[in-house]
Amino acid sequence: MSHHDERTFVMVKPDGVQRGLIGEIVSRFEDRGLKLVGGKLMRIDEELAHEHYGEHADKPFFDGLVEFITSGPVFAMVWEGADATRQVRSMVGETDPAESAPGTIRGDFGLDLGHNVIHASDHEDEGANEREIGLFFDEDELADYDLDTAAWVYEDAEH
Ligand code: IDP
Ligand code: MG
Secondary structure, rough: HHOOOOOEEEEOOOHHHHOOHHHHHHHHHHHHEEEEEEEEEOOHHHHHHHHHHHHOOOOOOOHHHHHHOOOOOOEEEEEOOOOHHHHHHHOOOOOOOHOEEOOOOHHOOOEEEEEOEEEOOOOOOOHHHHHHHHHOOOOOOOOOOOOOEEEEEEEOOOO
């Protein structure tokens, strides 16, 4: 099952939590056949915000981004599946909801670049998924289990 076990980090941002979108977003990844291996409602502090968004420290929007992401609870998750990082990003849409196709999460639930509902690890940033999982979760917070539907999701899985 080794190629089905890529893990990726996903987070409903404070706007998505406030708007009651946790369930809808979790459902989309469940429906896709991905496996939830970790999830928690938590508040991001200043230090974690700076670490998580460190690549954007020089950008003009950085201070506003840190203020926003620390402004209320987020719902942090780890999802697992074949090519999970890239597949989740395609379900999330573009960074700007205005550029995101209907059917994507940002294209269905967002209108504003600064309040784009969800974060997901960047598949073009090698190792971002593992790095972000490590920032938000301890190993013992991640569940290692077989999902019984895998035999129907993957052609080459064993029944
Ligand atoms: P991503 O979330 O699609 O990976 P990044 O370029 O990594 O996009 O930017 C991280 C987050 O910073 C975005 O999700 C968005 O919330 C915010 N952001 C990015 N660019 C801008 C901007 O030009 N103005 C305001 N906020 C921005
Ligand atoms: Mg990014």
